[in-house]
Amino acid sequence: MSEDSIISLSNVNKWFGDFQVLQDVNLEVKRKERIVVCGPSGSGKSTMIRCINRLEEHQEGTIIVDGIELTGNLKNIDSVRREVGMVFQQFNLFPHLSVKENITLAPIWVKRMPKAEAEELAMQQLEIVKIPEQANKYPGQLSGGQQQRVAIARSLAMKPNIMLFDEPTSALDPEMIKEVLDVMVELAEAGMTMIVVTHEMGFAKTVANRMVFMDEGRIVEEAAPEKFFNNPESDRTKLFLSQILNH
Amino acid sequence: MNLENQFNTRKPPVATTGLIGWLRINLFSSWFNTAVTLLVLYFLYQIIPWFLDWSILSADFTHNYKGEKIIDRTFCSRVANPEEYHGACWSIIIVRFYQFIYGFYPVDQVWRANLTYFLLAVALIPLLVENLPYRRHLIKFTIVFPIIAFVLLYGGFGFEIVPTNKWGGLLVTLVLGVFGIALAFPLGIILALGRRSKLPVISMVCTLFIEFIRGVPLITLLFFGMVMLPLFLPEGINMDGLVRVLVAVTLFQAAYMAEVIRGGLQAIPQGQFEAAQSVGLSYWQMNRKIILPQAIRITIPSIVNTSIGLFKDTTLVIIIGLLDLLGIGRGALSDATWMGLSNEVYVFVAIVFFIFTFSMSRYSLYLEKKLKTGINMGAD
Numbered sequence: 001m002s003e004d005s006i007i008s009l010s011n012v013n014k015w016f017g018d019f020q021v022l023q024d025v026n027l028e029v030k031r032k033e034r035i036v037v038c039g040p041s042g043s044g045k046s047t048m049i050r051c052i053n054r055l056e057e058h059q060e061g062t063i064i065v066d067g068i069e070l071t072g073n074l075k076n077i078d079s080v081r082r083e084v085g086m087v088f089q090q091f092n093l094f095p096h097l098s099v100k101e102n103i104t105l106a107p108i109w110v111k112r113m114p115k116a117e118a119e120e121l122a123m124q125q126l127e128i129v130k131i132p133e134q135a136n137k138y139p140g141q142l143s144g145g146q147q148q149r150v151a152i153a154r155s156l157a158m159k160p161n162i163m164l165f166d167e168p169t170s171a172l173d174p175e176m177i178k179e180v181l182d183v184m185v186e187l188a189e190a191g192m193t194m195i196v197v198t199h200e201m202g203f204a205k206t207v208a209n210r211m212v213f214m215d216e217g218r219i220v221e222e223a224a225p226e227k228f229f230n231n232p233e234s235d236r237t238k239l240f241l242s243q244i245l246n247h
Numbered sequence: 248m249n250l251e252n253q254f255n256t257r258k259p260p261v262a263t264t265g266l267i268g269w270l271r272i273n274l275f276s277s278w279f280n281t282a283v284t285l286l287v288l289y290f291l292y293q294i295i296p297w298f299l300d301w302s303i304l305s306a307d308f309t310h311n312y313k314g315e316k317i318i319d320r321t322f323c324s325r326v327a328n329p330e331e332y333h334g335a336c337w338s339i340i341i342v343r344f345y346q347f348i349y350g351f352y353p354v355d356q357v358w359r360a361n362l363t364y365f366l367l368a369v370a371l372i373p374l375l376v377e378n379l380p381y382r383r384h385l386i387k388f389t390i391v392f393p394i395i396a397f398v399l400l401y402g403g404f405g406f407e408i409v410p411t412n413k414w415g416g417l418l419v420t421l422v423l424g425v426f427g428i429a430l431a432f433p434l435g436i437i438l439a440l441g442r443r444s445k446l447p448v449i450s451m452v453c454t455l456f457i458e459f460i461r462g463v464p465l466i467t468l469l470f471f472g473m474v475m476l477p478l479f480l481p482e483g484i485n486m487d488g489l490v491r492v493l494v495a496v497t498l499f500q501a502a503y504m505a506e507v508i509r510g511g512l513q514a515i516p517q518g519q520f521e522a523a524q525s526v527g528l529s530y531w532q533m534n535r536k537i538i539l540p541q542a543i544r545i546t547i548p549s550i551v552n553t554s555i556g557l558f559k560d561t562t563l564v565i566i567i568g569l570l571d572l573l574g575i576g577r578g579a580l581s582d583a584t585w586m587g588l589s590n591e592v593y594v595f596v597a598i599v600f601f602i603f604t605f606s607m608s609r610y611s612l613y614l615e616k617k618l619k620t621g622i623n624m625g626a627d
């Protein structure tokens with residue numbers, strides 16, 4: 001792996017039963033790099049990023065995150081999860097806790113931060129995602145877009161070096177997609193290392209340093225967005241782009 | 248942007264139906280409902296006056312119809328003069344009230360039992376009143392209450408020892424019920440988590456335990472605790488009879504509690520586990536802070552249901568010779584001075600049980616209501 005890589009996947013293979021979901025995946029991500037992963041459903045995009053914080057276990061190959069190799073070693077897994085924040089398609093906020101408690105929970109329990117400090121931190125994060133006025137509500141009282149922004153704030157509160165986004169806007173009504181993407185663009189501008197699985201190609205064009213196209217568990221094409229959208233090499237990529245861009 | 252304030256919304260129309268409207272909607276909405284309503288009213292008309300007459304208006308309490316103090320069954324109006332009198336004779340309860348409440352607990356030590364009853368009420372307060380000042384600290388008292396109660400009732404630490412074979416009546420019923428539920432709850436949580444564990448040994452041991460206990464009637468477990476448990480203990484250690492029964496009752500309840508809680512755990516979406524892990528929570532933190540609060544919340548009705556079941560099942564201890572509330576009642580009936588007053592005894596015991604179980608069920612409703620407000624549990 002190269003010197004400045006923060007994430008490095010080499011020859012990663014993974015099966016669900018007999019079905020191979022990841023086939024010889026190799027990916028190097030540099031610090032502050034922003035990668036957008038796209039591809040048809042079932043192509044292994046989500047599985048790949050879920051392997052990076054060990055929500056899924058890979059069976060072959062190596063994954064190294066910020067110098068820590070992901071193995072069965074629980075300590076390593078904990079350290080990696082502290083480095084890596086994740087935002088899910090279904091938000092996955094904790095419904096029994098208020099917005100503020102959702103955000104302060106991990107700093108208080110994982111980092112042993114005093115409560116007052118954690119609450120101040122939570123308010124800062126809510127400012128970043130532009131909903132400080134919702135701090136005392138419960139997730140069920142918020143719109144989808146607001147919930148997703150709380151989820152982003154919750155991840156940011158752990159001060160991760162890397163953020164993974166697993167189709168963060170796919171479960172949102174169209175008019176709420178922008179408010180979430182705006183937050184993600186600001187995050188990118190602030191220098192966060194990001195891997196984003198999304199079909200929002202407008203977002204990809206403005207934010208991504210590199211596009212990764214996956215199909216059938218393989219990385220089919222990796223290119224700068226300019227080249228990826230205007231002059232893709234693989235026929236599979238061309239077909240995919242023609243389908244999602246011309247509708 | 249707050250969409251609620253963008254438009255001037257109208258309030259829903261005020262209900263104008265009133266009492267007549269309520270009756271029409273709820274009791275007489277169709278000919279069938281009307282018939283059922285009338286039938287029920289007729290039965291209530293038959294039963295309520297009769298019961299009031301039997302239990303209060305025509306009943307003997309301390310003195311009979313001649314004004315004599317009742318000292319045995321022959322003084323009861325309904326025994327002395329069955330032609331004219333039919334009301335209940337509560338003297339059997341009044342005379343033996345002490346036994347019903349404390350069993351054979353020594354009179355000079357009974358303040359300890361009273362104090363325990365009182366502290367039980369204190370321990371329940373933080374569970375019942377939400378906006379209590381210092382509630383967090385009072386909850387700590389609730390948690391250690393079983394230990395305090397045991398020391399108070401049994402003795403030691405300067406108190407005279409009152410062996411458990413002296414305990415009886417409501418005291419035994421409550422000790423078995425409260426301790427059984429309080430101890431089974433954490434044990435049930437651990438068993439439920441254990442059964443879902445990814446480690447095969449732990450999951451297998453928990454599954455075997457749960458399935459074994461569930462496959463065996465409580466009576467069998469009680470006999471097991473009474474007869475066989477001492478054989479497994481090292482020589483010289485003599486486990487108290489009530490404690491052995493308590494062990495059996497707790498294990499029985501824990502197995503059922505475990506399955507109830509496991510049902511709740513299975514209802515929690517996978518995303519909750521993943522979100523908890525992705526922010527770095529450990530297995531125990533995740534369960535304690537995220538998974539169990541939600542799982543327990545959705546299983547409250549079932550938890551209370553099995554708890555009520557256990558509370559009533561404690562009457563089974565009579566078959567191994569412990570005298571709980573019902574046992575004391577049966578004891579009173581087998582006494583020649585009071586024989587034949589079974590209606591009074593069983594109605595009294597039923598009322599006491601009803602007060603406790605009905606309170607539990609109301610508490611469950613209160614909890615459900617309280618926990619629902621303002622919280623939308625994701626999927627629903």
